[in-house]
Amino acid sequence: MDQALANAAMTRFLNAEYQDAEALSGRAISVAERLPERDDSDLAVIYSNHGDALSKLGRFSDAEGAYDRAADLARRTSGEQYGTYWRALGLHASMLYLHGDRERALAMLESMLAAIP
Numbered sequence: 001m002d003q004a005l006a007n008a009a010m011t012r013f014l015n016a017e018y019q020d021a022e023a024l025s026g027r028a029i030s031v032a033e034r035l036p037e038r039d040d041s042d043l044a045v046i047y048s049n050h051g052d053a054l055s056k057l058g059r060f061s062d063a064e065g066a067y068d069r070a071a072d073l074a075r076r077t078s079g080e081q082y083g084t085y086w087r088a089l090g091l092h093a094s095m096l097y098l099h100g101d102r103e104r105a106l107a108m109l110e111s112m113l114a115a116i117p
Helices: 002-014 018-034 040-056 060-077 083-098 102-115
Strands: none
Touching: 002 018, 002 040, 018 040, 040 060, 040 083, 060 083, 083 102
16 A cells, blocks of 8 residues: 555656645555554655655755655665665755755765765
8 A cells, every 4th residue: 555655656746746746655654654564665765755745845844854764764774885775865965955055965975975885
């Protein structure tokens, strides 16, 4: 169920239906967080996508929280040497850079590049 919601959210996002994408990805997170044997790698991707939708809606503080949660889950499940972690950091840094927080964005990108083997 969480993956169906996440896929529907991504379809809405790709169609620039950001409000619907945010709502669906939020529901996907709620479902995934309650699963007894959840896959935190998948959940990290859902959080990254949720952050993208929130960012498009101008909810930058909420987007930061989603990107931070994605990076934390990715770090704990796959590690810093895996693309899920890099993607979460890269998306977060990109949002920061585009909204004027270039110093933090560049520091984040540097840490991401340092983690890539």
